[in-house]
Amino acid sequence: MNKISNCPVCGRLYVDMGLKMCRDCYEKEKEQEAVVARYVRDNPKSTVFEICEATSVKEKIVYRMIREGRFIESGVEVSYPCELCGTSIVRGRLCNKCKDNVVKQLQEQEAKNAALRDRKQGPSGKGMYSKNMGIDGHQR
Ligand SMILES: [Zn+2]
Numbered sequence: 001m002n003k004i005s006n007c008p009v010c011g012r013l014y015v016d017m018g019l020k021m022c023r024d025c026y027e028k029e030k031e032q033e034a035v036v037a038r039y040v041r042d043n044p045k046s047t048v049f050e051i052c053e054a055t056s057v058k059e060k061i062v063y064r065m066i067r068e069g070r071f072i073e074s075g076v077e078v079s080y081p082c083e084l085c086g087t088s089i090v091r092g093r094l095c096n097k098c099k100d101n102v103v104k105q106l107q108e109q110e111a112k113n114a115a116l117r118d119r120k121q122g123p124s125g126k127g128m129y130s131k132n133m134g135i136d137g138h139q140r
């Protein structure tokens with residue numbers, strides 16, 4: 001079933017047929033992807049930054065092509081910086097070292113959250129007590 005929504009790229013209403021954007025924008029992106037693919041073929045080992053500079057295609061599109069493995073397929077490895085430490089990587093968003101760190105941090109955070117939850121479930125009613133005592137002389 002087709003549904004009408006706003007194109008996430010240009011904002012116009014369009015009929016969504018699985019392209020996730022309107023046909024105009026889709027065609028435009030296809031064109032840009034072709035430009036990027038051509039550039040990468042001619043300039044293997046380019047970084048994403050170099051590709052964007054040379055083709056003036058949005059980083060987002062280049063990254064999506066990387067995620068889809070478009071460059072690896074053609075035997076070209078496009079390197080780009082790890083989002084955390086800047087090490088050159090060719091797939092994913094983080095280098096292996098940072099990925100390990102992130103996993104470790106998430107586990108620590110999870111442990112901390114669990115500890116916090118336990119503390120919150122501790123003895124309650126303390127706030128009520130001090131409020132009642134605050135009214136001077138008029139204890140009911
Ligand atoms: Zn559009």
Ligand SMILES: [Zn+2]
Nearest residue numbers: 082085095098
């Ligand atoms: Zn890293």
